[in-house]
Amino acid sequence: MKSGFSKKQELYIRRAFDLARLSEGSAVPNPMVGAVIVFQNRIIGEGYFKGFGKSHAEVNAVTNVKEEDRQYLTQSEIYVSLEPCNFFGKTPPCTSLILKTKIPRVIISTIDKTPQVSGNGIELLRQNGVEVITGVLEKDGDELVKYRTNYVERESPFVILKYAKSKDGFIGQENKSVWITNHFSKILVHKWRSEINAIMVGTNTARQDNPKLTNRLYFGKNPLRIVLDRRDDLPEDLHLFSDGLPTWQITENITRTFSKKNVIQIEIPFDDFLLKNLLKKLHEEKIGTLLVEGGAKLLQSFIDQNLWQEARIFEGNKYLKNGILAPQISVTPNEEFKIENDTLKIFQNG
Numbered sequence: 586m587k588s589g590f591s592k593k594q595e596l597y598i599r600r601a602f603d604l605a606r607l608s609e610g611s612a613v614p615n616p617m618v619g620a621v622i623v624f625q626n627r628i629i630g631e632g633y634f635k636g637f638g639k640s641h642a643e644v645n646a647v648t649n650v651k652e653e654d655r656q657y658l659t660q661s662e663i664y665v666s667l668e669p670c671n672f673f674g675k676t677p678p679c680t681s682l683i684l685k686t687k688i689p690r691v692i693i694s695t696i697d698k699t700p701q702v703s704g705n706g707i708e709l710l711r712q713n714g715v716e717v718i719t720g721v722l723e724k725d726g727d728e729l730v731k732y733r734t735n736y737v738e739r740e741s742p743f744v745i746l747k748y749a750k751s752k753d754g755f756i757g758q759e760n761k762s763v764w765i766t767n768h769f770s771k772i773l774v775h776k777w778r779s780e781i782n783a784i785m786v787g788t789n790t791a792r793q794d795n796p797k798l799t800n801r802l803y804f805g806k807n808p809l810r811i812v813l814d815r816r817d818d819l820p821e822d823l824h825l826f827s828d829g830l831p832t833w834q835i836t837e838n839i840t841r842t843f844s845k846k847n848v849i850q851i852e853i854p855f856d857d858f859l860l861k862n863l864l865k866k867l868h869e870e871k872i873g874t875l876l877v878e879g880g881a882k883l884l885q886s887f888i889d890q891n892l893w894q895e896a897r898i899f900e901g902n903k904y905l906k907n908g909i910l911a912p913q914i915s916v917t918p919n920e921e922f923k924i925e926n927d928t929l930k931i932f933q934n935g
């Protein structure tokens with residue numbers, strides 16, 4: 586299908602996407618953004634947003650321009666994967682930088698849905714005589730900032746459900762830890778752990794599997810771990826409590842103190858609104874993404890209360906014959922991948 590944009594525009598916007606992705610895992614709750622400055626078909630500067638509170642992609646791209654190329658800025662175009670910001674947040678507005686450097690043309694993929702921006706950045710540039718083209722590869726641009734869009738529009742983290750099931754539909758077996766998928770799938774899950782802010786499991790999973798929930802097989806950071814412990818009686822020697830890395834213990838009534846400082850205890854009533862209230866608390870703490878890794882009961886609660894945005898479901902190559910049935914999701918998968926003998930299906934909710 587012809588988009589109405591030139592091959593050249595799409596090429597440089599794609600380069601901006603690639604740059605943006607370099608901040609996978611460190612941008613949320615802010616968006617991943619990339620910027621490319623082009624003078625006569627030559628890239629003279631590029632940059633990306635490196636993480637919360639740091640300078641924006643446009644600033645880094647302008648800084649990246651060599652001394653001898655600075656003279657060309659007034660005849661260049663800047664390609665940005667997201668609409669430039671127009672307000673003072675942690676950093677000054679990128680629209681001011683564009684006006685100050687007198688770059689005459691801005692090409693954008695998609696709008697920044699942050700309420701203060703939301704088209705106002707484009708408007709301001711146009712009012713000041715800058716030519717603005719927007720909507721280049723917009724669908725891809727939207728996908729790139731979907732966590733941020735969810736964060737500002739729904740005021741709740743982007744919830745990703747993840748589980749693995751056997752060929753005959755079981756997620757595991759009572760009172761023992763079974764492994765269903767292959768090593769490549771495991772590495773992929775660790776990559777996901779490096780990309781999200783927080784990861785969560787229910788009480789039974791914590792007790793039975795004693796998971797670490799860290800990222801050990803991929804580069805990048807560990808997520809904040811969250812465990813439900815209604816009765817405040819999960820053993821203190823579980824990895825989640827004893828390894829020194831941050832964990833939030835969600836309980837109904839705090840009855841003990843942990844010797845290690847890594848455990849933050851949070852009291853929330855375990856009523857019908859538990860998950861909703863927890864998501865609200867996570868949003869207040871600027872957590873933009875939450876990966877829910879089990880067990881079946883917790884995953885099903887997220888599904889039943891329609892509190893999820895995406896599900897990543899592995900089907901391994903094993904039969905378990907009996908055990909705990911996998912949760913039921915009633916939407917059809919958007920994407921399907923083979924990972925050696927495993928199948929990964931990705932579901933989007935709405």
Ligand code: AOF
Nearest residue numbers: 618634641642669670674675676679699
């Ligand atoms: C841009 N370029 O590279 C990024 C943008 O002050 P902050 O860092 O908290 O930024 C807040 C606003 O900037 C907000 O609208 C967010 O979506 C946007 N992020 N904007 O022009 C960038 N990362």
Ligand code: ZN
Nearest residue numbers: 641669670679
């Ligand atoms: Zn900005």
